[in-house]
Amino acid sequence: MAPYASDDSTTAAEGREPGTRRRRAARYVVPVAVTGVAAATIGLVPALADAGDPDLPDITAQQLIEKIATSDVQRLSGTVKISTDLGLPDLGGLVDGMAGGLAGGMASGSPGQDDGGSAADPSARLTELVSGTHTLRVAADGPDRQKLSLLENAAEYSLIHDGEDVWGYDSASNEVYHATVPGSAGERTKERRQMPATPRELTEEALKAVDDTTSVTVDGTAQVAGRDAYKLLIKPRQEGSTIGAVSVAVDAKTGLPLKFTLTPAGGGAAVVDAGFTQVSFAKPPASTFDFTPPEGAKITEDGGTDRAPETGRKTEGDRAGERGGIEVIGEGWNTIAAFDTGGQGLPAATGGGGLGDLGDVGGFLGSFGDEVSGSFGSGTVFSTRLVNALVTEDGKVYAGTVTKEALVKAADARK
Structure with missing residues (x-):
C-alpha cells in the first residue's frame, strides 16, 4: 500500500496553541500494506467525545492510523x-x-x-x-x-x-x-x-482495502473492556458495495484495536462484531x-507445507491452471474476483458439471439462488449479507462484496 497522504489542514486544537503547531501527519507505510494500492484520502476531523464517552485529546484519522501502525503490544x-x-x-x-x-x-x-x-x-x-x-x-x-x-x-x-x-x-x-x-x-x-x-487482525485486513475510494474519519470515543478508545470509521465512497462501514475502537494508550465492527450497506445487525470484553497488558x-x-x-x-503432494492429487496450482487463473475486475471496495471452472455451471440433479459431482445437491443449492440473465447468458446469484457470487451457465464464477447488479454488469463486460 502506498503511504497515506494528508493535506496541510490543522485541527482546531492546533489553532488554539499560539506559537506552537502539531507536526503534520507523517507519510508512512502500514506494516500490513499491500504494494500498489493508491494513497488514501484521510479525514482530518478530530475526535469529539459523545456524552458519557471518555474525553480524550484531539486526534486526526491520519494520526490514529499511524498509532495503529506503530502499536507494539507484545x-x-x-x-x-x-x-x-x-x-x-x-x-x-x-x-x-x-x-x-x-x-x-x-x-x-x-x-x-x-x-x-x-x-x-x-x-x-x-x-x-x-x-x-x-x-x-x-x-x-x-x-x-x-x-x-x-x-x-x-x-x-x-x-x-x-x-x-x-x-x-x-x-x-x-x-x-x-x-x-x-x-x-x-x-x-x-x-x-x-x-x-x-x-487487531481483522483491522489489519480492513486497512488493506483503504485507498482513494475510501472515506476514513474519527468518529468520537468509547470505552471498551474498561479502556478509553478512539473510534475509527472506514466507509466506501463507491456505490455498489455490500459493505456499509467498518468501525474500529482503538486503545488510546497503546494503539491496539480493541473492537472491530463491520456493518452491511443493507442495514441491520453487524456482519462481524469482535471485541475484547476483558484485556490486560501484563506478561502472561x-x-x-x-x-x-x-x-x-x-x-x-502435520507433515509441513513443503511436503510433496500424493501421486495423482492435484495441487492448487494445477487447479488454477485448469480454470485459467483468477481475474480481478474493478477496484477498491467494488473489486470482483472472476474465474472459469472449465465446466457447465451448477451440476445437474443427476450429478456432474463444473463445480463437482454433488448429485442432487446441485439442484438443491440452485434453489437458494436468484436466476439472472444478461448479454453474458444466464446464471444463478447466491447471496449473503456481505458476499455475493454469480455462477453462469457456462461455468464462470464472479464473486465479491458487491451487489447482484454489479456482478451481472461485470459478467456482461467480460463476455
Whole structure:
C-alpha cells in the first residue's frame, strides 16, 4: 500500500496553541500494506467525545492510523467475543456433511492423518468462527508465544504456538494436532495469522482495502473492556458495495484495536462484531503456553507445507491452471474476483458439471439462488449479507462484496 497522504489542514486544537503547531501527519507505510494500492484520502476531523464517552485529546484519522501502525503490544491476555452473521441459510446436516467431506479431503494429503482428518486441526476448527457467536481466550508473550482457546458449552479447543511448535487440542475428542513452523520469529508470526480472529487482525485486513475510494474519519470515543478508545470509521465512497462501514475502537494508550465492527450497506445487525470484553497488558504466566498431550490422546503430526503432494492429487496450482487463473475486475471496495471452472455451471440433479459431482445437491443449492440473465447468458446469484457470487451457465464464477447488479454488469463486460 502506498503511504497515506494528508493535506496541510490543522485541527482546531492546533489553532488554539499560539506559537506552537502539531507536526503534520507523517507519510508512512502500514506494516500490513499491500504494494500498489493508491494513497488514501484521510479525514482530518478530530475526535469529539459523545456524552458519557471518555474525553480524550484531539486526534486526526491520519494520526490514529499511524498509532495503529506503530502499536507494539507484545504481551497481553484477555477474552474476545466474536459474532458473525453472514445471513447464510440453515442447511442443517447437509452443510455439516459437505464441510466434513472437504475437511477430510484436505487432511488426507498430510502424512499421519487418516481419511477423516483430525478434530484438532486448526485449518478446520477456526473456520467455525465464520458463523454464530463465540468466546475466545487469547494470550501473547512476544512473537514466539501465543495461545487462542475457543470456549464451547462443555468443551474447549486450544491452539498454542510456542517457539517452533504449534499444538492444537480438542478436549471433546481428546485429539491433538502438532506442527512445526521453522524460521525466524517474523516468519512464524506471519504463519500463525491465517485466520483473522482478533480485533487487531481483522483491522489489519480492513486497512488493506483503504485507498482513494475510501472515506476514513474519527468518529468520537468509547470505552471498551474498561479502556478509553478512539473510534475509527472506514466507509466506501463507491456505490455498489455490500459493505456499509467498518468501525474500529482503538486503545488510546497503546494503539491496539480493541473492537472491530463491520456493518452491511443493507442495514441491520453487524456482519462481524469482535471485541475484547476483558484485556490486560501484563506478561502472561509462562505456564499459559505449556502443553503436554494428555494420556490416551490421539496425536496427528502435520507433515509441513513443503511436503510433496500424493501421486495423482492435484495441487492448487494445477487447479488454477485448469480454470485459467483468477481475474480481478474493478477496484477498491467494488473489486470482483472472476474465474472459469472449465465446466457447465451448477451440476445437474443427476450429478456432474463444473463445480463437482454433488448429485442432487446441485439442484438443491440452485434453489437458494436468484436466476439472472444478461448479454453474458444466464446464471444463478447466491447471496449473503456481505458476499455475493454469480455462477453462469457456462461455468464462470464472479464473486465479491458487491451487489447482484454489479456482478451481472461485470459478467456482461467480460463476455
